[in-house]
Amino acid sequence: MAPLVSLAGERLGWGDSAVLSDVSLEIDPGERIALLGRSGVGKSTLLTALGQRIAGARVALVPQDHGLVDALSVFHNTWMGRLDAAGTARNLRILLRPSATERAEVETVLEQVGLAGLGRRRVGQLSGGQRQRVALARALLRGGAVVLGDEPVSALDPAQAAELLGALAGTFQTSVLALHDLDLALDTATRIIGLKAGGVVLDAPVAECDRARLMELYA
Numbered sequence: 001m002a003p004l005v006s007l008a009g010e011r012l013g014w015g016d017s018a019v020l021s022d023v024s025l026e027i028d029p030g031e032r033i034a035l036l037g038r039s040g041v042g043k044s045t046l047l048t049a050l051g052q053r054i055a056g057a058r059v060a061l062v063p064q065d066h067g068l069v070d071a072l073s074v075f076h077n078t079w080m081g082r083l084d085a086a087g088t089a090r091n092l093r094i095l096l097r098p099s100a101t102e103r104a105e106v107e108t109v110l111e112q113v114g115l116a117g118l119g120r121r122r123v124g125q126l127s128g129g130q131r132q133r134v135a136l137a138r139a140l141l142r143g144g145a146v147v148l149g150d151e152p153v154s155a156l157d158p159a160q161a162a163e164l165l166g167a168l169a170g171t172f173q174t175s176v177l178a179l180h181d182l183d184l185a186l187d188t189a190t191r192i193i194g195l196k197a198g199g200v201v202l203d204a205p206v207a208e209c210d211r212a213r214l215m216e217l218y219a
């Protein structure tokens with residue numbers, strides 16, 4: 001089985017400045033990877049690099065800042081996940097007058113994230129947790145083989161977080177999710193990648209990880 005993406009001794013960063021050095025890893029279809037490490041260590045940098053390098057698979061993103069347009073409705077922000085599936089004319093028509101089918105498709109994912117009935121609400125009027133759930137709904141509507149998420153459930157309570165990670169697992173075969181909740185990582189991932197001091201210092205199946213080992217990433 002060919003890996004989805006393969007990095008070999010790569011230096012990752014922004015412009016001339018390296019954030020991570022000598023990064024070597026392969027990600028296979030079906031893996032559920034939790035990406036861990038202290039704030040600023042380079043989790044977003046690695047996720048960005050993976051998003052740029054995964055070829056031949058449809059990828060959905062849940063960015064840390066949610067990437068929403070406040071002035072638009074929940075429906076429109078959710079539909080953005082599908083913008084690439086239609087031409088400009090159809091997208092403009094959907095922006096102005098979505099069909100019953102398109103509304104129903106969006107409502108299905110809004111129900112999955114607990115936002116049923118809020119399609120007409122402006123995103124600017126939502127709470128932080130609701131905004132994060134719109135970003136998750138957009139990824140679910142987009143669908144595909146892979147989801148890359150940057151703290152995708154950080155604004156949710158533990159039960160909601162577990163439920164929505166389950167929804168992602170039900171839609172996407174492969175996931176790479178930066179998480180800060182170690183228990184959630186241990187409960188939901190198949191593999192843990194830990195970053196520290198400019199590199200990957202842990203890359204192991206979840207069965208070989210426990211809380212103490214993960215805590216070393218934050219020491």
Ligand SMILES: Nc1ncnc2c1ncn2[C@@H]1O[C@H](COP(=O)(O)OP(=O)(O)OP(=O)(O)O)[C@@H](O)[C@H]1O
Nearest residue numbers: 014019037038039040041042043044045046064178
């Ligand atoms: N878009 C960007 N342009 C330039 N530099 C960036 C960009 N994103 C992150 N950086 C820099 O890369 C370094 C690593 O940041 P990154 O966001 O990857 O860490 P992180 O582990 O995701 O942090 P956090 O947990 O706080 O989100 C930081 O020094 C940051 O300033």
